[in-house]
Amino acid sequence: MSKKYNVKEVAEVFKIPANKLRFYEKKGLMNPERGENNYRYYYEEDFIRIQTILMYRALNLPVENIKDLLDNADKDNVLDHFYKQWEAVNNNIHRMRDVKNSLEQIMDSIYEGNNDGFVAGIIKSSQELNHIQETRDNWKDKWNFDSWAKRYDKDVNKDIGKLKLYKNYDELLDSVYLKAVEGMGQADSILDIGVGTGNLSNRFLEKGYSVTGVDQSREMMNVxxxxxxxxxxxxxxxxxxxxDNDSFDCIVTTYAFHHLNDEEKKLGIKEMMRVLKEDGSIVIGDMMFEDEDSRREIFDRYTKEQIEEIEDEYYSNISVLREAFQKYGKIVDVQRIDELIYMVCVH
Ligand SMILES: C[S@@+](CC[C@H](N)C(=O)[O-])C[C@H]1O[C@@H](n2cnc3c(N)ncnc32)[C@H](O)[C@@H]1O
Structure with missing residues (x-):
């Protein structure tokens, strides 16, 4: 049996208050031996557990999650907890960034405004802040991509659906790839948003480019x-x-952007512009209409089922996208792949 330590000695070793050890015990994370007078005793073997708890606390994991991790340390469970924690941290970073931007706006308006006017500026900025945070937090995957992941590649091959949206799938992905790498150096970094089962990203990977895929569906990412x-x-x-800001030379995305409604698209564009380096480019391959007139013209020719399939998602009007990107000083070129599929290049 290794050397015995009392609470005070353990607290000393780990440079933590003794109360913390009692708290972890109360929460079921530890179960030290009880000796004479009911004093707690710890052995060196317990130190590994304490070290693990402190490491998880340093990563901000809630005590309840730490208990679950210690009770069930299989790879999937550990990954699950880390994903949750990582998501919480990312949400916080976004919230804090929004708050910081808002505070800066308010301070600028106080400096620039007169004594009577600045309250209105504060109200406006805080309303904008609420709106941005609500939009960010309210997006939900109402299509359940997790449940589609394992069948996705087969369904694309079979081109399921009334609209035959995947008949030119490979042509679109090839076009987006070729457009993105035009004038690009091997060291440039590419972000693929809504990476899905990786078919677009792999085109870059195969040619030795540095590509990162991001997706909201863990099952898609597993595939x-x-x-x-x-x-x-x-x-x-x-x-x-x-x-972080200014992380990528190029952003690509295929068959994903239409899962954002118009309001969300504006914020999506703002996000893309944030992580894109100055002079970077964006290539979007997706279902779209030229404008409201061509949307109406197409709806007039389509069946009820086809229209329902379109209306289950949010196809962009290219005229709206063009205007939104122009606000960031960008130029938008458009190439039509077929009736509903377009490639939009922003540079
Ligand atoms: C139809 S799949 C397309 C996958 C792949 N890009 C392709 O071309 O085959 C749409 C993908 O976008 C992802 N997605 C949808 N909305 C998203 C969002 N708001 N943020 C991140 N990913 C999203 C889905 O999880 C899904 O993997």
Missing amino acids: AKNKYPKLKLRLGEFLKLPF
Whole structure:
């Protein structure tokens, strides 16, 4: 049996208050031996457990999750907890960034405004802040991509659906790839948003480019990882990209952007512009209409079922996208692949 330590000595070793050890015990994380006078005793073997608990606390994991991790340390459970924690941290970073931007706006308006006017500026900025945070937090995967992941590649091959949206799937992915690498150096970094099962990303990977895929569906990412073990993947959403400002030379995305409604698209564009380096480019391959007139013209020719399939998602009007990107000083070129599928290149 190794050396025995009392609470005070253990607290001393780990430089933590003794109360913390009692708290972890109360929460079921530890179960030290009780000796004379009911004093607690710890052995060196217990130190590994304490070290593990402190490491998880340093990563901000809630005590309840730590208990579950210690009770069930299989790979999937550990990964699950880390994913949850990582998501919480990413959400916080976004929230704090929004708050910081808002505070800066308010301070600028106080400096620039007169004594009577600045309250209105504060109200406006805080309303905008609420709106952004609500939009970010309210996006939900109402299509359940997790449940589609294992069948996705087969369904694409069979081109399921009334609209035959996948008949030119490979042509679109090839076109997006070729457009993205035009004038690109091997060292440039590419982000594929809504990476799905990795078919677009793999085109870059195969040619030695540095590509990162991001997706909100863990199951889609699992399929991608099984197909392409070397592909770098991150869990994340369009509206909360888990990357720093100015991280990528090029952003690509296929068959994904239409899962954002118009309001969400504006924020999605803002997010893409945030993580894109200055002078970077964006290539979007997706279902779209030229404008409201051509949407109406197409609806007039389509069956009720086809229209329902379109209306289950949010196809963009290219005219709206063009305007949104122009606000960031970008130029938008458009190439039509077929009736509903377009490639939009932003540079
Ligand atoms: C139809 S699949 C397309 C997959 C792949 N890009 C391709 O072309 O085959 C759409 C993918 O976008 C992802 N996605 C949808 N909305 C998203 C969002 N808001 N943020 C991140 N990923 C999203 C889905 O999880 C899914 O993997």
